[in-house]
Amino acid sequence: MEELDTATGTEETESHFMGMHTEQLTGRSMTTFFSAEEAENFTYATAYEVDFNKRAEFECAEMEVRDINLKIRELMEQGHGTIVLKNPMAKHGVGVGILNRLNLIVEGSLGYFGVGLIDGPNVRISGRVGWSCAENMMAGSVVIEKNAGSTFGAAIRGGDLVCKGNVGSRTGIDMKGGTIIVGGKTGAFSGFMMQRGRMVVLGDAGKNLGDTMYDGTIYVGGKIEGLGTDAVEGEMTELDCKWLKRKLDIYGMAAPNGVENMKKIVAGKQLWNYDNLEPAEKKLVL
């Protein structure tokens, strides 16, 4: 295991070293020039002032998706900071586009594209989620107690997305930041074209893991059926272990064989073909 350089091993340096500061902020805006020390907290101009102690709940079984989402917005507008959705019956597109601080509790299962495009809420789901849960999530957290479908956390940019059960294939496809944690297995092509962020799989991973990943890190606790193109095994460091332990502790999870025995998958960067030349210039050189 690679030793952490203790000379610069302060908490702040470690987190900077692992990119955690910038990760935290990239979810807040498409702009990449936020400073970690920025005094004011970024919020959307349209965000509602909510009180987490003000709680509302409603039954979703007989409601249309549009009405459910409008109701969430209406309750936030009234200042409710904790909202409970009961029995959404695996409907699609529930809880999308929430750009607000909010405790959203889902008692039941969501269908496709559940809580996609969110920026800020903390979501707990007692059931299962379908394909593309939390797609393009920017910040906040989503914790699912049961299983999840394919393309889990597609293109997420920030925040924590946690599934305590098994997930389908192509988990974290096109992932651009944030953290995905899977308590069980993940299917084929997980981390496909991953660009940034971290994926933690406590169980097994299917074939073509990390296929053509540009960057980012995948940790796997179980067996890996096969690595994808340009995905290679990296060396676990003390810092990796510390980060994994801390992150898993937050969600009451643990690596079955200990974090130090997890495998670390990173980009081999053999497919990196970047240079400073524009295509037209490149033609001239070639």
Add this chain to the structure above:
Amino acid sequence: MCGIAGLIHRGKPGDVGSEMTSMLQSLKHRGPDSTGFALYGNPDANQYIMRFKVAEQDEVSKGFDIHHQIPIRRSKVDERLAERNAKVITADAATEYAFRYTIAYDGDMRGLIAYLEDIDNVEILSVGHSLELVKDMGDATVVSDQYHLKGFNGTHGIGHTRMATESDVDIRSAHPYWAYPFNDVAVVHNGQLTNYWNSRRALERRGHRFMSNCDSELIAVYLADRMDQNDDLEGAMTRSIDELDGVFTYLVATSDQLGMAKDVMAAKPMVLYESDEFVALASEEVAIRSVFREEIDTFDPYEGEVRVWKS
């Protein structure tokens, strides 16, 4: 896109007609062009159930002479059945153009079907001891009401809501497909097969018939061919994962089995619920939840996975 669904009661039969209608109606947004059901009732070894049509639905609404032609085509079917000594026990008209016969016949069924389909515009939709294959234009409720499927008591069924992408919008291209000439075998599929024409030509050279240009029919014919070579259902399905190219998830049902297969890319969805009494599968969980109102545990099968359940 298309939506597929299937269920099997383990132990005792149930109202699979209403259950499948409910599941497929929940998948209407995945395919509004046509809906099809393959339902399995109580088998009777002494008789065959034959579902056939003599015209397409749009022919009936547009054709000039069609209302005169339909009885003629049907009477030709009756004549040929009599000619081959097939005894018609019951003969019901599900619609003006689609019929359900029960027949007693101990001759060469494949030959009989070929003889009947030799009549212009006649297509045998299914033959079996328990299979009832119904497909038509419209959503699940429309088709179910039209063919009186609610209340159908049986052990299992599969169904399909179709969004036409590669072939016509007609009954011929609607699912399920019967795995001619195997009694009681039907297939529904969501996906695209990329080696359709190569595989079709190979199967045609082996004597198999195709009634449509829909790639999904290839799966039914492929499985029929494999079973003709003594593969069991699971073996044929496992082989299909390697030999069929493309992205697909399909369901297949026999007189007492329900199976699912998913391609190696896992590009097409499937959600599964399994208990000691019941197995339900669908392209989306919302279909399963239309049957189970209470909270249940579901999961996605993985890439290249084949599963078979018995009733």
